[in-house]
Amino acid sequence: xxxxxxxxxxxxxxxxxxxxxxxxxxxxxxxxxxxxxxxxxxxxxxxxxxxxxxxxxxxxxxxxxxxxxxxxxxxxxxxxxxxxxxxxxxxxxxxxxxxxxxxxxxxxxxxxxxxxxxxxxxxxxxxxxxxxxxxxxxxxxxxxxxxxxxxxxxxxxxxxxxxxxxxxxxxxxxxxxxxxxxxxxxxxxxxxxxxxxxxxxxxxxxxxxxxxxxxxxxxxxxxxxxxxxxxxxxxxxxxxxxxxxxxxxxxxxxxxxxxxxxxxxxxxxxxxxxxxxxxxxxxxxxxxxxxxxxxxxxxxxxxxxxxxxxxxxxxxxxxxxxxxxxxxxxxxxxxxxxxxxxxxxxxxxxxxxxxxxxxxxxxxxxxxxxxxxxxxxxxxxxxxxxxxxxxxxxxxxxxxxxxxxxxxxxxxxxxxxxxxxxxxxxxxxxxxxxx
Amino acid sequence: xxxxxxxxxxxxxxxxxxxxxxxxxxxxxxxxxxxxxxxxxxxxxxxxxxxxxxxxxxxxxxxxxxxxxxxxxxxxxxxxxxxxxxxxxxxxxxxxxxxxxxxxxxxxxxxxxxxxxxxxxxxxxxxxxxxxxxxxxxxxxxxxxxxxxxxxxxxxxxxxxxxxxxxxxxxxxxxxxxxxxxxxxxxxxxxxxxxxxxxxxxxxxxxxxxxxxxxxxxxxxxxxxxxxxxxxxxxxxxxxxxxxxxxxxxxxxxxxxxxxxxxxxxxxxxxxxxxxxxxxxxxxxxxxxxxxxxxxxxxxxxxxxxxx
Numbered sequence: 001x002x003x004x005x006x007x008x009x010x011x012x013x014x015x016x017x018x019x020x021x022x023x024x025x026x027x028x029x030x031x032x033x034x035x036x037x038x039x040x041x042x043x044x045x046x047x048x049x050x051x052x053x054x055x056x057x058x059x060x061x062x063x064x065x066x067x068x069x070x071x072x073x074x075x076x077x078x079x080x081x082x083x084x085x086x087x088x089x090x091x092x093x094x095x096x097x098x099x100x101x102x103x104x105x106x107x108x109x110x111x112x113x114x115x116x117x118x119x120x121x122x123x124x125x126x127x128x129x130x131x132x133x134x135x136x137x138x139x140x141x142x143x144x145x146x147x148x149x150x151x152x153x154x155x156x157x158x159x160x161x162x163x164x165x166x167x168x169x170x171x172x173x174x175x176x177x178x179x180x181x182x183x184x185x186x187x188x189x190x191x192x193x194x195x196x197x198x199x200x201x202x203x204x205x206x207x208x209x210x211x212x213x214x215x216x217x218x219x220x221x222x223x224x225x226x227x228x229x230x231x232x233x234x235x236x237x238x239x240x241x242x243x244x245x246x247x248x249x250x251x252x253x254x255x256x257x258x259x260x261x262x263x264x265x266x267x268x269x270x271x272x273x274x275x276x277x278x279x280x281x282x283x284x285x286x287x288x289x290x291x292x293x294x295x296x297x298x299x300x301x302x303x304x305x306x307x308x309x310x311x312x313x314x315x316x317x318x319x320x321x322x323x324x325x326x327x328x329x330x331x332x333x334x335x336x337x338x339x340x341x342x343x344x345x346x347x348x349x350x351x352x353x354x355x356x357x358x359x360x361x362x363x364x365x366x367x368x369x370x371x372x373x374x375x376x377x378x379x380x381x382x383x384x385x386x387x388x389x390x391x392x393x394x395x396x397x398x399x400x401x402x403x404x405x406x407x408x409x410x411x412x413x414x415x416x417x418x419x420x421x422x423x424x425x426x427x428x429x430x431x432x433x434x435x
Numbered sequence: 436x437x438x439x440x441x442x443x444x445x446x447x448x449x450x451x452x453x454x455x456x457x458x459x460x461x462x463x464x465x466x467x468x469x470x471x472x473x474x475x476x477x478x479x480x481x482x483x484x485x486x487x488x489x490x491x492x493x494x495x496x497x498x499x500x501x502x503x504x505x506x507x508x509x510x511x512x513x514x515x516x517x518x519x520x521x522x523x524x525x526x527x528x529x530x531x532x533x534x535x536x537x538x539x540x541x542x543x544x545x546x547x548x549x550x551x552x553x554x555x556x557x558x559x560x561x562x563x564x565x566x567x568x569x570x571x572x573x574x575x576x577x578x579x580x581x582x583x584x585x586x587x588x589x590x591x592x593x594x595x596x597x598x599x600x601x602x603x604x605x606x607x608x609x610x611x612x613x614x615x616x617x618x619x620x621x622x623x624x625x626x627x628x629x630x631x632x633x634x635x636x637x638x639x640x641x642x643x644x645x646x647x648x649x650x651x652x653x654x655x656x657x658x659x660x661x662x663x664x665x666x667x668x669x670x671x672x673x674x675x676x677x678x679x680x681x682x683x684x685x686x687x688x689x690x691x692x693x694x695x696x697x698x699x700x701x702x703x704x705x706x707x708x709x710x711x712x713x714x715x716x717x718x719x720x721x722x723x724x725x726x727x728x729x730x731x732x733x734x735x736x737x738x739x740x741x742x743x
Contacts, residue, residue: 137648141537145541145548148612171583240459264729272703272710276710359697409565413561413563416561
């Protein structure tokens with residue numbers, strides 16, 4: 001470790017401009033060069049990477065003492081009395097140290113990071129004075145928000161309360177859970193059975209499509225549509241963004257320009273043409289046609305990936321290149337692993353979008369209905385259907401059956417949201433992901 | 436050692452160029468085919484007329500454009516749809532935008548329940564519009580309103596939220612209700628980036644909550660507001676306002692233009708000969724909305740706040 005420190009010290013040119021910054025590991029104030037990508041903290045004995053100027057902030061001399069005191073008391077048992085002159089090194093200068101620093105370096109240097117992977121200085125906590133907390137504006141907002149949340153929860157709870165209710169009991173008890181009192185039938189699975197029967201007997205397809213689609217097939221369609229579409233879209237976008245950000249060719253600039261222009265110019269009503277072309281090349285109303293359509297890179301997520309790749313220091317690739325790594329190796333072994341979090345977040349967001357989407361499925365693959373499209377069919381249907389185990393036919397317009405369909409559709413997404421809401425919400429910022 | 440440029444890999448080696456070309460080829464072709472060619476074809480489709488109803492037998496002409504002005508039924512439908520789209524955008528901006536800003540400010544101030552509200556406000560964004568719309572329509576149509584609804588029983592009058600008089604209002608209430616998630620998240624993330632020192636110095640100067648919101652917070656997040664205003668404006672005529680889940684294919688008197696276009700294509704079921712008028716209408720609208728979007732962008736850049 002001492003050897004490392006010496007190496008680091010020797011490699012810092014004297015002429016470089018120094019900025020005062022706070023170590024993200026132990027909050028020690030120190031002076032670092034603005035020209036380098038990594039620095040070494042002797043207090044917490046760790047290497048940290050940073051992109052030029054990112055995570056560096058100048059501290060005024062008057063503020064410095066206060067910052068040091070806070071840091072040394074709260075985080076570090078070894079108080080730093082004065083700002084230290086710290087050696088700074090670029091990863092290329094010391095490959096061994098650079099390889100140790102890579103995980104931390106990636107999280108600091110890249111603009112898109114998950115909260116868990118971030119190594120950034122502790123943010124000064126905003127304290128809202130009590131008198132300011134309860135201004136007329138905020139109190140009225142509290143009231144409106146409480147009403148909003150109460151309505152939202154009531155809507156969701158009401159839907160869940162209906163799913164095990166017999167369709168005929170709804171008139172007597174339109175709000176609460178099913179009961180067995182007063183001749184009501186109590187909890188039942190008849191609504192789910194009605195959905196199964198409906199999916200197997202109802203016309204679902206297009207003019208030239210098939211007639212009946214089973215419920216199991218609808219779920220398979222939904223999964224393939226959402227998973228296939230999101231993976232395809234995220235993968236292609238990530239790949240093209242990588243090429244545009246890391247290769248300094250003229251075509252890379254064209255790719256970037258294309259994305260900006262397409263995002264700025266709104267084009268209305270191209271669906272007719274899309275359907276015509278897909279029909280002409282035999283991809284309309286097939287599972288694969290949709291995947292081809294979604295294998296594009298244009299959209300705001302391109303910008304997210306682009307900024308992420310731009311944030312990874314070029315020195316990583318250059319060091320690997322010196323060691324003889326090929327372009328493929330640099331992409332797959334160095335750069336793509338650094339954007340895994342971003343990739344997963346974008347895939348998750350697009351998965352949810354595709355899972356919930358019923359219009360595109362209806363337009364481009366009408367013979368392969370998804371759950372969302374199925375819900376639409378249930379919603380607009382009023383036909384009576386024979387359900388196994390029930391003597392009479394049940395109308396599909398009964399709310400408990402519709403609520404069962406909505407619950408089937410929303411349950412996977414709710415589970416995903418509960419499990420991953422930090423990733424979904426924590427990373428979202430303008431352009432989709434916090435930059 | 437291989438030659439390296441200062442910024443970017445950009446090596447002039449054959450291998451690097453081959454690697455780049457191979458990887459970029461398919462996405463570029465996909466873009467050329469499914470964006471450039473699709474839009475060129477959309478342009479051509481707008482001028483194609485199919486007198487015999489057979490896709491291969493067509494003539495060129497302006498009939499698809501004049502169809503929307505000479506056919507009385509279609510003309511009325513188009514005018515209504517355009518009016519509905521404009522009205523809906525205005526309502527969304529006048530109610531959704533300020534409410535979203537106030538909600539975000541509430542969370543920014545770390546008020547009681549802010550975290551919970553943030554999660555719950557975001558929930559409608561991740562649930563399918565189909566789910567929420569179905570629940571909303573059933574609750575308002577059968578539980579609260581309608582002949583046997585709770586409100587009807589309490590007031591003694593039959594209240595119907597989905598009759599001709601109320602259905603547009605009911606639709607817009609739902610659209611505003613379900614619209615906060617993403618915008619609130621973006622605004623709060625941007626507000627969190629405001630330096631605490633700025634807020635503290637404003638307090639020292641005696642600024643109250645309203646002044647802080649107006650003079651500090653709004654200017655700092657104006658860039659995000661700009662994005663929402665511009666993207667909302669650009670999407671005026673493509674936004675469908677959850678129409679289909681609330682009304683199905685019916686109620687043309689409240690349908691927005693986005694739904695009119697979508698319905699036309701969906702009903703054609705892949706039959707090219709029926710799509711010409713919708714391609715033409717899309718083209719007309721594109722020619723109107725593109726310069727207006729740029730004008731709005733320019734205006735907001737001129738009159739809006741600047742982040743400093």
